Amino acid sequence: MSEKKSTELWSSISLPSKFKPYTQKECKIRPLKVGEVRQIQSSIDGTSGLSIAEIIRDAVSIPVLDLTHGDFWFVLAWLRINTYRNYPLSLEWKCKNKHTNSLVIDLTKINIVELSSEYSEPVILKTENRKLSLRLPRVGDEILARKYLSEINDDGAFTQEDVDQACQALQLVTGQSLYHNLEALKEIEADPDGPEIIVKIDSLKTVFSHGLPRLLSDKCKECKYQASDIYFPFRFSDLTPRITVIKDFRSDLSFSETSELPSK
Numbered sequence: 001m002s003e004k005k006s007t008e009l010w011s012s013i014s015l016p017s018k019f020k021p022y023t024q025k026e027c028k029i030r031p032l033k034v035g036e037v038r039q040i041q042s043s044i045d046g047t048s049g050l051s052i053a054e055i056i057r058d059a060v061s062i063p064v065l066d067l068t069h070g071d072f073w074f075v076l077a078w079l080r081i082n083t084y085r086n087y088p089l090s091l092e093w094k095c096k097n098k099h100t101n102s103l104v105i106d107l108t109k110i111n112i113v114e115l116s117s118e119y120s121e122p123v124i125l126k127t128e129n130r131k132l133s134l135r136l137p138r139v140g141d142e143i144l145a146r147k148y149l150s151e152i153n154d155d156g157a158f159t160q161e162d163v164d165q166a167c168q169a170l171q172l173v174t175g176q177s178l179y180h181n182l183e184a185l186k187e188i189e190a191d192p193d194g195p196e197i198i199v200k201i202d203s204l205k206t207v208f209s210h211g212l213p214r215l216l217s218d219k220c221k222e223c224k225y226q227a228s229d230i231y232f233p234f235r236f237s238d239l240t241p242r243i244t245v246i247k248d249f250r251s252d253l254s255f256s257e258t259s260e261l262p263s264k
């Protein structure tokens with residue numbers, strides 16, 4: 001992390017995982033800077049090879065690549081909300097009487113899904129012949145998997161299935177290299193009950209899901225209808241606000257009557 005300047009607005013936040021998967025037990029975070037916002041826009045447009053996780057890493061005190069996916073999306077929502085204070089993250093929804101409402105997302109008021117208190121790392125999975133030590137997937141797993149696969153393949157070619165397999169191998173807590181983990185995973189896959197074990201490893205993220213809720217609640221301002229199933233689709237493209245209400249933007253501008261446009 002780069003050196004903190006006194007002008008930066010750092011906040012201490014809790015994470016949906018309650019820090020159970022990490023050695024660090026606190027997280028400091030600051031709003032994004034202009035350069036980072038530009039990089040995010042390039043990443044979303046596909047004109048930059050940098051991942052969002054790599055772009056935001058100086059804004060968060062915990063290594064972003066170590067974050068679980070649930071914590072990562074929570075951090076992204078925090079950054080979106082606190083970077084653009086005048087353009088709140090909001091959701092339009094219609095009540096059953098077709099009234100249009102706008103729900104402003106307030107991370108302190110929505111019900112964040114917390115990681116089960118039963119989770120501790122590693123999670124031990126016992127099968128008939130095996131005892132596996134596992135962990136939840138991390139944001140950096142795919143980056144590590146792709147790096148490894150491009151190194152071991154002479155022609156640099158690999159499939160998404162290879163990536164998925166390497167990511168799953170990274171969930172095995174062996175204290176050894178990814179090469180070793182992949183060999184161990186291939187051995188499991190060759191077992192008669194291999195498919196069942198793989199499904200169990202894969203379901204870890206469902207059993208211990210945490211992070212932003214997928215559905216939100218709000219009350220209609222006109223008819224007071226209480227909705228509890230407002231879908232909250234937060235994606236990378238939601239990281240910057242879309243200024244669609246032109247009059248909001250125009251109110252920030254002033255036009256001098258005496259100024260002349262430069263002649264062509």
Ligand SMILES: [Zn+2]
Pocket residue numbers: 095096097098099220221222223224225
């Ligand atoms: Zn209504």
